[in-house]
Amino acid sequence: GDSVTQMEGPVTLSEEAFLTINCTYTATGYPSLFWYVQYPGEGLQLLLKATKADDKGSNKGFEATYRKETTSFHLEKGSVQVSDSAVYFCALSGNSGYALNFGKGTSLLVTP
Amino acid sequence: KAGVTQTPRYLIKTRGQQVTLSCSPISGHRSVSWYQQTPGQGLQFLFEYFSETQRNKGNFPGRFSGRQFSNSRSEMNVSTLELGDSALYLCASSLQGRPPTDTQYFGPGTRLTVL
Numbered sequence: 544g545d546s547v548t549q550m551e552g553p554v555t556l557s558e559e560a561f562l563t564i565n566c567t568y569t570a571t572g573y574p575s576l577f578w579y580v581q582y583p584g585e586g587l588q589l590l591l592k593a594t595k596a597d598d599k600g601s602n603k604g605f606e607a608t609y610r611k612e613t614t615s616f617h618l619e620k621g622s623v624q625v626s627d628s629a630v631y632f633c634a635l636s637g638n639s640g641y642a643l644n645f646g647k648g649t650s651l652l653v654t655p
Numbered sequence: 656k657a658g659v660t661q662t663p664r665y666l667i668k669t670r671g672q673q674v675t676l677s678c679s680p681i682s683g684h685r686s687v688s689w690y691q692q693t694p695g696q697g698l699q700f701l702f703e704y705f706s707e708t709q710r711n712k713g714n715f716p717g718r719f720s721g722r723q724f725s726n727s728r729s730e731m732n733v734s735t736l737e738l739g740d741s742a743l744y745l746c747a748s749s750l751q752g753r754p755p756t757d758t759q760y761f762g763p764g765t766r767l768t769v770l
Contacts, residue, residue: 579761586659586745586761632698641688641711641752643759645698 545570545637549646552630556623556653564618564649566607566633574635576600576609576616577643581630590618590631623653657681659748659762667768673734676765678746680727686752687729688759689721692743701744704729705752733767741769 550565568574575594579587591600596611605620616633633646660679668674680687689701700713704723721731727748733740743764749757 584763586763587747588761589758592758634698641686641703642700642713643688643690643698643747644700645690647697 545574545635545644547633547635547644547646549631549633549649552648552650554649554651556651558625558653558655559622560653562618562620562623562627562651564631564633564651566616566618566646568614568616568633568635570614570635570637572637573611574637576607577634577636578605578607578616578618579632579634579645581632581648583629587632623651625653625655627651628653659746659760661744661746661762661765663765664763665766665768667770668736669770670736670738672736673732674736674767675730675732676744676746676767678729678731678748678762680729680746680748681760684748684750684760685727686749686757687723687727688747688749688752689729689731690745690747691715692745692764693741698745701731703752710752736769738769740767742767 546569577592578590580590591602593600593609599608607618630648632648634643662677686705688703702712707723718734723729745764746762747759749759
């Protein structure tokens with residue numbers, strides 16, 4: 544079945560450092576890919592998405608490119624801020640459409 | 656526009672009891688999905704409702720059930736609670752429930768603790 548694998552956390556970075564959170568997936572067909580973010584005490588917010596190969600999703604300085612050849616959707620940001628501290632989830636939706644299949648999440652802590 | 660609301664936010668129950676959680680979607684959204692979030696298993700899909708019909712169900716025992724009302728509000732019920740049911744239960748709503756064209760908007764969740 545479909546699955547998503549994320550790098551283990553926690554990830555600790557200093558402010559203004561470069562961020563990469565790795566995400567790879569296994570799916571049949573052509574899934575859509577998402578990054579969600581969860582701030583403490585809150586629900587999940589959609590950060591960005593990509594619906595086909597080579598698509599690049601971007602939002603709030605974060606970017607991820609849908610790489611079908613490597614089945615990856617790595618999240619990057621050039622300069623993180625303390626306010627980016629949160630848990631980041633990679634997810635896919637397969638051909639059935641309805642359900643999101645999430646990775647385990649990667650906790651990010653950005654220190655001043 | 657008001658977001659997805661879930662009530663209650665926190666709940667403590669004992670083993671064997673049953674519990675009902677409520678979710679009010681964003682106005683105009685007709686699809687409601689439920690997810691269970693635990694430290695060990697992460698986020699797992701429970702079920703999805705559209706226009707009062709369950710369209711899809713995850714791999715959970717029959718103790719987990721849900722329904723949707725004509726105003727799109729949804730409830731989920733867990734009967735005969737077990738310690739392993741302790742989790743954050745998240746509700747998400749979208750217009751039609753069809754990613755990626757439909758974005759799923761999540762509520763803050765209900766934290767259920769089973770003692």
